[in-house]
Amino acid sequence: MTTPGLDEGVRPKRVVVERRLHPVTPFRRAWAPVAVVVGWAAHDPNQAQEQLTRLTTTTLLIVFAVVVPAASLYGFLSWWFTHFSVTDSELRIRTGLLFRRTAHIRLERLQAVDLTQPLLARLAGVAKLRLDVVGADKKDELAFLGASEARALRAELLARAAGFAPETAHEVGEAPARELLRVPARELAIALMLTGATWGALAAALVVPPVLWLATHSVWTVLATGLPLLGAAGASSAGRFVGEYDWTVGESPDGLRIDHGLLDRTHETVPPGRVQTVRIVEPLLWRRRGWVRVELDVAGSANSVLVPVAPRAAAEAVIARVLPGAEVPATATLSRPPRRAGRCLPLWWRGYGIAVTGAVFVARHGLLRRSVALVPHAKVQSVRLSQGPWKRLWRLADVHVDTGADKTVTARLRDAREAAELLRGQAERSRTGRRDAGPDQWMA
Amino acid sequence: METGSAADTGTTPEPEPRWTGLPRGLLRMRRLLLVVWLGLAAVAVGVLLGLFAGPAWAAFALLPLAGIVWGWVGLGRNWLSWRYAERADDLLISRGVLWREETVVPYGRMQLVEVTSGPVERHFGLASVQLHTAAAATDATIPGLDPAEAERLRDRLTALGEARSAGL
Known part of the structure; x- marks a missing residue:
């Protein structure tokens, strides 16, 4: 293995095309200020209520007039300043408005590629692409790309990681997959019903709130413990069913393919x-x-x-x-x-x-x-x-x-x-x- | 594998590795620290209890003193138990008296070799070598080496690691 610096010096320098993410991305980022407000309200409900009662229609309008453009500007700028490019040996992600951050992900160190489509992203026809490398951050995912563009990029990245010549990597296209195993929904449902954790979470969610109510008679305490318990029960039963629905394991020259999900679809490739x-x-x-x-x-x-x-x-x-x-x-x-x-x-x-x-x-x-x-x-x-x-x-x-x-x-x-x-x-x-x-x- | 036999230990036959113990400096440092800290504790306990609770209570100062004796012996045994061997393809580290642990780290798996030396260690002319692999559980540290030996080991391990380097 040669050092990247040497590599570039020896080879004729190729033009690296920088690309931007899908134009839908700003809408996703625009949620950040709203999330901050909601987080503050949830953190301190009493004061939030106090502040809300003091608001009048005009102040509300003013706040919206400020917050909405600010949020869209933030979303737009963070999209504008995020670039990615694929070189012979690396995926480079350049991002950050105030704090610049450049990630160079070496393709030969690639451990897995995840292509995920949350429900809303599916409706919008976009997808997230993530390269699993040891030490990679959550931030190093490409969210969002157009669905077909994401698939093409995944195929190209895998082809380059597989060692195809850089000139041909672009045209190799997606490797054909052969299905190894598909989990029927019925089997999955029965299996979840036969799992102790599902019933444990459900029992806790049904038993703990009434007991707390008898002990404290405080609505807030019951809600504060009951809601997370219900959430846990839901996540361990319905959530797992939805997440593991239509689980398909396939095999291709690029390695193992794992596709699953009812609402959020996930496609993982393990070389x-x-x-x-x-x-x-x-x-x-x-x-x-x-x-x-x-x-x-x-x-x-x-x-x-x-x-x-x-x-x-x-x-x-x-x-x-x-x-x-x-x-x-x-x-x-x-x-x-x-x-x-x-x-x-x-x-x-x-x-x-x-x-x-x-x-x-x-x-x-x-x-x-x-x-x-x-x-x-x-x-x-x-x-x-x-x-x-x-x-x-x-x-x-x-x-x-x-x-x-x-x-x-x-x-x-x-x-x-x-x-x-x-x-x-x-x-x-x-x-x-x-x-x-x-x-x-x-x-x- | 020529790189392995470049140094003198590389040709060691596999079944019986040639073990190296730690230099005496580490034992000296640890014993000195033990005596200083427990000695201070004994004096503090003795003086405080003697002044405020009566002379009989000052006998509690004997506890840290007993600790010194126990620790003196324990440190000696622990020091004796530490040893390492450089084999052609991997490094062996063996340590511990009551809780024994033996680690084998293949050179090709090393991601990083670190030489560290704190202020106290530096004063005693000691340095430790630590190996990191992709698994954080790999706890391969050789403490209390002579700095020159630590650097030699680091350079040799790095060279061997490069020669036998493998992906994850």
Whole structure:
């Protein structure tokens, strides 16, 4: 890898075309002053009410005459001063009215691309584009672009990140996708109904406000606790259903495609070789139906669900595509900690287990809600062994495997000698695993 | 991998890494700090309680003194437990007496190597080397090194990291 400065000096300098966001964007930014006023009113309701009663029609008109143009001016200026451009190796975003900010996002470091369309944006025909890079900010998203422009830009960015020649990257176009799995709405609804968190939130929202009313007889207290509880209950049931509706996992040469959402549509693309960890979670109530949820960790990405609910066989088929060469070992083949682990953690020690295959390190935990984590050897950042005094007495130790998504997978309560071997062996495997791993630019 | 064998430790056979302990300066500094702070605490407790609560209460000053003895031994054992080994492809760090921890960091995974030295450490001629990977949980610090050794280690780790660099 050469430094960018050198790069530019050697190559004939190409003209970088700077573009602006979609003209709808100012309307989105124009909400900022209104939000400030609403936030102030919510923060201090008594004083807000006092001020409101003193307002007359004329003052209101004056306020509107000032606030509305100010808001539109702010929205317009922030749109006017935001530019982005795509160079051979970077996406550059230049923004800021008072505080200038320039973000250069290196495409070879690209971990995932998200294309989201909130409901209003869908009506307006625009979309948000976000590049997930380690350390990228919320501010570094391109909001908003015209829907077709956003798709074209995503295709171009992916083509450049994949290592297509800069001249052809423009014409490569969108890679064809093949559907791997689609979650039926009925299955999703049943799965949510069989989730403890849904009922827990609902029960809390129904029980806590009446109890508070009996205890305090204060409307404000009840509202202040009841509304957030109701919101949480709604988010964990209806909100999750709406968000995970029509969940589709597809495969394309550009990597994994995850599309979902009923009102807000989200299209995520994870290029090959970016997945740091895959977790198969099996809640207690799903076990009879043989359903699992699959989660994944990608460095710098906020999304962590790969499949919200699917039969185990289908989920394993998806995992086999996501982590090439890795198969999920059967629960029975995982090696459990030795019996004396019960001295450190009674009963729950039975939930632990590990396995090492040619491609992945597998660790399981949880007795009721089982969770199996798979880490490709090539994604291991460091391996640690830790042992406290009590574990030492029972000749046990934990082995932690740190991944690039800043998550740790732990093999708990292993025999001390086995743990030491695991530490050495895992370091060796991740070293050789890295050597065989594909290039960052997957088409190069 | 020629870069690995450029330095003398690179050719160490994999099964038995060559461990390096920490220089004695760190132990000296920690013990001195222990004696100074707990000694001051003992004097303060003894004088205050002796003046305001009676001479019998001043016996509580023995607690910090006992702490000094316990800490003296504990620091010695802890210092002995710290060691590191530079292998061809990764760095091993082992530490701790009661809570033992052993870390393996492959050179190719290092994002940043830091040499830090606070005012007290500088006075004793010490510096620490800290390795950062993409995982914040990677807690790989080697404290109390001789500054020259710390810089050598930093340069070597950086060179090895570049040679074996890999994406996430």
